[in-house]
Amino acid sequence: MDSLPIIDISPLYRRDESAWRAVAGRIDRACREWGFFYIEGHPIGAERIAALSDLARRFFALPLAEKRRIDIAGSGHHRGYGALAAEQLDPAQPGDCKETFDMGFHLPADHPEVLAGKPLRGPNRHPALEGWETLLESHYRDMHELSCTVLRAIALALGIERDFFDRRFRQPASVLRLIHYPPQQGAERPGAGEHTDYGCITLLHQDRVGGLQVRARRGQWIDAPPRDGTFVVNIGDMMARWSNDRYRSTAHRVISPREQDRYAMPFFAEPHPETAIACLPGCQDAERPPHYPPTTCAEWLLSRFAATYAHRRGDVAG
Ligand SMILES: O=C(O)CCC(=O)C(=O)O
Numbered sequence: 001m002d003s004l005p006i007i008d009i010s011p012l013y014r015r016d017e018s019a020w021r022a023v024a025g026r027i028d029r030a031c032r033e034w035g036f037f038y039i040e041g042h043p044i045g046a047e048r049i050a051a052l053s054d055l056a057r058r059f060f061a062l063p064l065a066e067k068r069r070i071d072i073a074g075s076g077h078h079r080g081y082g083a084l085a086a087e088q089l090d091p092a093q094p095g096d097c098k099e100t101f102d103m104g105f106h107l108p109a110d111h112p113e114v115l116a117g118k119p120l121r122g123p124n125r126h127p128a129l130e131g132w133e134t135l136l137e138s139h140y141r142d143m144h145e146l147s148c149t150v151l152r153a154i155a156l157a158l159g160i161e162r163d164f165f166d167r168r169f170r171q172p173a174s175v176l177r178l179i180h181y182p183p184q185q186g187a188e189r190p191g192a193g194e195h196t197d198y199g200c201i202t203l204l205h206q207d208r209v210g211g212l213q214v215r216a217r218r219g220q221w222i223d224a225p226p227r228d229g230t231f232v233v234n235i236g237d238m239m240a241r242w243s244n245d246r247y248r249s250t251a252h253r254v255i256s257p258r259e260q261d262r263y264a265m266p267f268f269a270e271p272h273p274e275t276a277i278a279c280l281p282g283c284q285d286a287e288r289p290p291h292y293p294p295t296t297c298a299e300w301l302l303s304r305f306a307a308t309y310a311h312r313r314g315d316v317a318g
């Protein structure tokens, strides 16, 4: 079968234990076989997506100087606007042909964690577009809830306490990102070079243009085409580390669109920065010793940012 599974998660919003287990079973299989699947039956409506798409178009259409007022390169805690080619996901390729906006869990500048200089902590940096901040902050909260719902099913599938992730995802390091891929005539620059995601799970909304491709287990690239009303969910490196590769982070890439602009909105679900990421109890035994040394969420993320962002080279995890 060369197409990604589509899983209806609506039973996760009801109190039927056996239906819950059935969904968890499907997710478990998709995570083992693909590391990628679509979800439908989630509560994020088409009006919300339309309103976000409208704002994304307006933001990316602003003059560069205006967007650069919140340039991510000037942010110690990784928030704001990332210009074209600021990120190079595949080191063997030129910089990605995309521009981005990143936001996270907002902590005010006078919050003790921010004053203490904790990594990845601080205020969001929003553009001055009417309606932007309210909508984006609500969407961040709703995506956080959705990620926790999916993670509860994953906890069930992995045989750990149902609230294992809920307890670790308070004040999360999760990032909501808006991406604009401008059209390109030649194929010389990738939209997003081949990579795995760094976090736990990613929930991606893509528009109708297409171009996302996933590397299947046998090595071939398959399309992950747009499907209305769905999110594409994929396993990131932290979940691979937690599950000792029971769930593997799967490589993917985005081919630059040819004639039209493409917009996508990934939500990278990541726990509290200080969360320990070490092999889960049920994921190791004498035959499967832990593959990865323990780390923390912030340490791992900072090491990955340093490898992919020009302005962060030499920035070491602390
Ligand atoms: O734009 C997409 O469809 C995927 C983007 C992506 O893989 C990423 O930002 O990590």
Ligand SMILES: [Fe+2]
Pocket (backbone or CB within 6 Å): 195, 196, 197, 252
């Ligand atoms: Fe990705």
